[in-house]
Amino acid sequence: MPSTSFYRKKAKLEIHDKSGKTPLEVAVENGIIVPTQKRKESMFILGKSLDELREALSDHEMVVYLLLSYGSSIKKCVRNRHSLLHYAVTNNQPYIAQLLLLKGASLTCKDDLGRTPLIAHLHNGGYLLDVVLQHFNASVTIKCGKQFNLSVFHLLCYQPPSMANFNFFERRECDDLKYTSLKSSVVTAIENHRLKYSH
Numbered sequence: 443m444p445s446t447s448f449y450r451k452k453a454k455l456e457i458h459d460k461s462g463k464t465p466l467e468v469a470v471e472n473g474i475i476v477p478t479q480k481r482k483e484s485m486f487i488l489g490k491s492l493d494e495l496r497e498a499l500s501d502h503e504m505v506v507y508l509l510l511s512y513g514s515s516i517k518k519c520v521r522n523r524h525s526l527l528h529y530a531v532t533n534n535q536p537y538i539a540q541l542l543l544l545k546g547a548s549l550t551c552k553d554d555l556g557r558t559p560l561i562a563h564l565h566n567g568g569y570l571l572d573v574v575l576q577h578f579n580a581s582v583t584i585k586c587g588k589q590f591n592l593s594v595f596h597l598l599c600y601q602p603p604s605m606a607n608f609n610f611f612e613r614r615e616c617d618d619l620k621y622t623s624l625k626s627s628v629v630t631a632i633e634n635h636r637l638k639y640s641h
Contacts, residue, residue, distance in 0.1 A: 466514040470526045503537045519551035531559045534568040543578045564597035
């Protein structure tokens with residue numbers, strides 16, 4: 443693979459192009475958006491490490507994987523600018539989003555519109571990104587009086603989940619021996635709210 447060859451020849455991972463971008467930034471921002479029908483829910487992998495995801499990656503995702511594996515650093519949060527995670531989320535790239543989160547990308551960083559990656563996803567849609575953000579514990583809060591288009595709680599109600607058993611409203615895990623129901627992010631947010639279940 444060309445990326446591996448360049449690294450072995452001591453290519454600089456943090457070099458900047460004329461627009462000031464590193465190879466990792468270019469790879470993420472220009473990543474190929476895989477059509478949702480090619481990413482079947484049953485084949486989708488949630489990883490706990492970069493290596494767990496390796497087999498599931500397409501060619502372009504593998505470039506991001508290699509750059510991160512060889513030490514490319516990510517700016518966790520640049521104020522008032524799309525972070526790399528924002529690009530992955532708004533471009534419907536669930537595997538690239540996972541790779542970035544595994545290397546420490548921030549779930550609380552806000553873009554130039556004041557949106558966290560979760561709010562950017564809820565504004566733009568995208569298949570399986572809700573599953574990724576839930577897996578990495580993107581927090582849901584209930585804030586009364588917050589602008590409707592920035593209220594995570596309200597926006598979640600208008601976005602159908604990608605997977606029936608693992609989403610912000612419900613988390614179920616099943617195997618041959620047992621069925622487990624876990625507390626979802628929305629339930630946690632309701633329980634943490636001062637009004638809880640009152641009318």
